[in-house]
Amino acid sequence: MRNVLDNELILLGGKGGVGKTTCAAATAIALLPKKTLLVSTDPAHSIGDCLGQEIGDEITRVEQGENLYALEISADKTLQEFKQKYSSEMRRLLETSAGIEHLTRGEREKLLSLPVPGADEVMGLRRLLDLMEEGNFEKYVLDTAPTGHTLRLLSMPDVFDEWNNVLYKLRDKHRFHERAFTKPDRADQFLASLKTSTTELRKLLRSQKTEFVVVTAAERLVIEETKDLVNQLRSFGICVRHLVINKLFPDLNTDFSRIRRDQEQKLVEEIRTSFYELQIMEVYLQPSEPRGTDNLRQFASLLYS
Numbered sequence: 001m002r003n004v005l006d007n008e009l010i011l012l013g014g015k016g017g018v019g020k021t022t023c024a025a026a027t028a029i030a031l032l033p034k035k036t037l038l039v040s041t042d043p044a045h046s047i048g049d050c051l052g053q054e055i056g057d058e059i060t061r062v063e064q065g066e067n068l069y070a071l072e073i074s075a076d077k078t079l080q081e082f083k084q085k086y087s088s089e090m091r092r093l094l095e096t097s098a099g100i101e102h103l104t105r106g107e108r109e110k111l112l113s114l115p116v117p118g119a120d121e122v123m124g125l126r127r128l129l130d131l132m133e134e135g136n137f138e139k140y141v142l143d144t145a146p147t148g149h150t151l152r153l154l155s156m157p158d159v160f161d162e163w164n165n166v167l168y169k170l171r172d173k174h175r176f177h178e179r180a181f182t183k184p185d186r187a188d189q190f191l192a193s194l195k196t197s198t199t200e201l202r203k204l205l206r207s208q209k210t211e212f213v214v215v216t217a218a219e220r221l222v223i224e225e226t227k228d229l230v231n232q233l234r235s236f237g238i239c240v241r242h243l244v245i246n247k248l249f250p251d252l253n254t255d256f257s258r259i260r261r262d263q264e265q266k267l268v269e270e271i272r273t274s275f276y277e278l279q280i281m282e283v284y285l286q287p288s289e290p291r292g293t294d295n296l297r298q299f300a301s302l303l304y305s
């Protein structure tokens with residue numbers, strides 16, 4: 001079985017609170033000294049908190065981790081920059097699409113400022129893709145938002161594509177009615193580049209060098225959500241080979257811990273049966289929160305032992 005750390009892009013995801021960020025940061029540390037970028041697209045960023053250093057929307061070198069860099073992508077900010085950069089193309093698009101070409105200037109402005117479903121998420125992923133194309137790092141680790149949000153994010157290239165197809169059709173219709181221009185213009189180029197973007201995103205997520213590591217806990221509700229997540233990831237064609245069961249109760253030689261562990265063991269068995277084809281990685285609940293590079297290094301050795 002291919003090792004998690006052999007991948008170029010490793011995504012970590014799961015239910016809120018299971019330990020996605022901790023596992024992502026520990027994975028990034030396990031990849032050192034390879035030059036690694038740890039990225040978060042969770043709007044509730046917590047990489048900085050986990051590493052014990054402020055990280056923001058700019059690539060920041062992690063002080064205690066040689067060759068480790070981190071970035072908390074603000075999808076919203078990325079989208080605003082995109083809109084600014086392509087505002088003239090977007091206007092042109094509105095002026096030359098059937099049904100909306102006769103809108104007044106004010107109406108057009110209003111339309112442009114409406115949120116396009118999923119656009120901010122696509123932009124966040126797009127930014128990661130751009131960074132990977134620039135190729136300044138050898139490895140990329142992505143700390144994702146909780147399950148629902150992540151699934152939405154991963155389905156966004158498809159939703160975005162449909163939106164794109166509708167615009168293409170409206171333009172064709174306009175052309176037909178106006179018996180107008182036949183040569184592609186900059187609005188066409190703009191649409192084509194969006195299309196390429198979503199195609200590339202899909203390719204990246206389905207690549208052989210990409211793997212989604214699912215983080216879970218031995219709790220009933222978490223398991224149900226994990227099943228959904230794994231199935232959906234597979235339906236998107238994303239590779240899932242490893243499952244982390246985090247925060248398992250340690251053996252403390254007390255009745256309390258015996259009872260907890262017995263209950264957990266049943267759930268762990270269920271997980272192993274449900275996901276028989278996955279490699280399971282188990283991590284015990286630690287006496288303190290694994291924060292800061294030293295603790296994370298230790299956590300990484302438990303995770304990848």
Ligand SMILES: Nc1ncnc2c1ncn2[C@@H]1O[C@H](COP(=O)(O)OP(=O)(O)O)[C@@H](O)[C@H]1O
Nearest residue numbers: 016017018019020021022247284285286289290
């Ligand atoms: N194995 C563990 N032992 C002890 N605390 C843990 C463990 N894994 C994660 N934590 C703690 O649990 C909390 C949630 O973890 P986090 O990685 O932020 O989860 P998520 O990103 O999935 O919301 C954090 O306070 C983290 O330090």
Ligand SMILES: [Mg+2]
Nearest residue numbers: 020021042046
């Ligand atoms: Mg998190």
